[in-house]
Amino acid sequence: MTDPFPRNAIYHHDCVDALQKLEPGSVDLAFADPPFNIGYDYDVYDDGMDPETYLGWCKQWISGVHRALKDDGTFWLAIGDEYAAELKVIAQREVGFRCRSWVVWYYTFGVNCKSKFTRSHAHLFYFVKNDKQFTFRGDDLDNRIPSARQLVYADKRANPAGRLPDDTWIINPSEAQGLPSLGASTWVLRPQDLADRFTPAEDTWYFPRVAGTFKEREGFHGCQMPEQLLGRIIRTCSNPGDLVLDPFSGSATTLAVAKKLGRDYLGFDLSEQYITRGLQRLASINSGDSLDGSPEPTMSAPTTANGKRVKEPNGEETSRQRARRMTKAKALPGIDS
Numbered sequence: 305m306t307d308p309f310p311r312n313a314i315y316h317h318d319c320v321d322a323l324q325k326l327e328p329g330s331v332d333l334a335f336a337d338p339p340f341n342i343g344y345d346y347d348v349y350d351d352g353m354d355p356e357t358y359l360g361w362c363k364q365w366i367s368g369v370h371r372a373l374k375d376d377g378t379f380w381l382a383i384g385d386e387y388a389a390e391l392k393v394i395a396q397r398e399v400g401f402r403c404r405s406w407v408v409w410y411y412t413f414g415v416n417c418k419s420k421f422t423r424s425h426a427h428l429f430y431f432v433k434n435d436k437q438f439t440f441r442g443d444d445l446d447n448r449i450p451s452a453r454q455l456v457y458a459d460k461r462a463n464p465a466g467r468l469p470d471d472t473w474i475i476n477p478s479e480a481q482g483l484p485s486l487g488a489s490t491w492v493l494r495p496q497d498l499a500d501r502f503t504p505a506e507d508t509w510y511f512p513r514v515a516g517t518f519k520e521r522e523g524f525h526g527c528q529m530p531e532q533l534l535g536r537i538i539r540t541c542s543n544p545g546d547l548v549l550d551p552f553s554g555s556a557t558t559l560a561v562a563k564k565l566g567r568d569y570l571g572f573d574l575s576e577q578y579i580t581r582g583l584q585r586l587a588s589i590n591s592g593d594s595l596d597g598s599p600e601p602t603m604s605a606p607t608t609a610n611g612k613r614v615k616e617p618n619g620e621e622t623s624r625q626r627a628r629r630m631t632k633a634k635a636l637p638g639i640d641s
Contacts, residue, residue, distance in 0.1 A: 311547060314559065314571040314579045314586075319551035320361070322572045323368025331372045331570070332439070332546035335537060335558045337382040337529060338362065349574055359387065363394050365551055370399050372549065376438050378541040379431040382409075382529070388427040401431035404438075409533065430541075441540050528554070531595040534561040542567055556582030564593045 308325045309315055315322065339351045341358040353361065369379050379401060383391055395401045407428035432438040442448075448466040534557055538548060544566040550558035553571030555578070562569040563586060573579050 309570060311568040311570055312563075314553050314556065314573060314582050316574070316576055316579055317572045318574060319572040320364045320368060323365060323372050323551060326368075326372045328371050329374045329377075330547065331369075331377055331549045332374055333378050333380075333538065333542040333567075334369045334373060334549040334551070335380045335382075335534065336365075336369065336551050337554065337558075338365070338552050340384040340386060342384065342386060355387075359390055359394065362387070362391055363398060366391070366395050366401075367399050369549070369551065370401060370433065373433055375434055377433055378438055379433075380537050380541070381429040381431065383427050383429070385423065385427070388429075392429055395429065395431055401433065402435040403429060403431055404435070405430040428537075439541050439543060439546075441543070444539070446539055529557045530597050531557060531561050531564075532597045534558055535565065535595045538562055538565050538567060553582055554578055556585050560585055560589055561595060563591055564589055564595060566591045 307327065309317075309322065339349055341351055341353055341355070366379075366381075373379060379395075381391065381395065392403065392406070396403055407430060409426045409428055410424055411426070443465075538558075538561055542548060545568065547568045547570060548558065548562035550556075550569070550571045553559060553573040556571060559569040559571050559582065571582065573582070
């Protein structure tokens with residue numbers, strides 16, 4: 305039987321139909337960042353379905369992903385607040401996936417809201433078909449991060465191999481804007497390592513700096529994921545040579561990262577424009593190329609060294625000093641912190 309969709313390409317095809325034409329059990333890892341049904345202005349897609357119609361459509365393509373995955377395959381779903389709970393229930397109880405983690409991706413470039421808390425996160429559901437058999441390369445050093453014992457406390461008991469990341473993932477793109485940064489890092493290991501905390505207006509409260517977009521943004525698609533985020537998923541949940549599927553190719557970030565990391569890839573999209581630009585992006589990179597965006601850190605912004613308090617670089621106040629100052633400022637009218 306001829307494969308209708310040879311690997312390492314993007315196809316102009318509705319993913320619901322395309323997923324039914326894929327050979328069952330042929331995909332190792334699927335990542336989907338579908339339309340959120342919030343009225344976004346896509347090229348050719350209507351992002352304003354009736355809620356029940358939208359959920360029915362989601363069940364169709366999620367079922368298609370389940371069918372296309374190998375028995376030990378993995379599915380990651382990125383979704384916003386509006387339908388996160390419903391899609392988790394559909395994927396688990398109606399389609400048959402098993403949820404291993406509910407990851408929260410915090411980002412520092414949310415659109416400001418005046419009548420509610422500014423959204424600063426997305427949900428990343430980590431599903432598998434078989435909760436006893438799946439790919440998770442947690443022992444690979446590329447998938448581990450330094451622990452607080454290593455970075456902050458200089459504890460000799462620290463595992464030199466570091467640890468796995470938490471399930472709340474933070475992106476700080478300040479470097480891309482030429483702003484003061486935490487060093488050579490875009491990923492921040494812990495919320496307390498962010499320079500400016502979350503702002504009071506956000507729905508994740510810890511006073512962060514509000515930064516703009518990444519340098520890596522392609523410009524033709526407004527819903528582009530960071531390559532470093534996709535890198536974490538693809539490195540951890542697949543092996544070199546595996547097939548990575550994105551049913552909503554869009555800016556082709558999933559496929560670009562898969563190619564850079566030595567995986568095969570397959571994408572679908574309704575927009576001929578997105579496909580053309582995505583293929584151009586893929587043609588410009590090679591297996592083994594570095595991921596765009598700053599790499600995950602080998603160090604964070606420790607506030608201690610050898611168990612003692614230290615000053616921040618360039619004479620800046622430490623995070624604890626800043627917190628103490630801001631606490632005092634709250635009691636003083638007219639003080640701008």
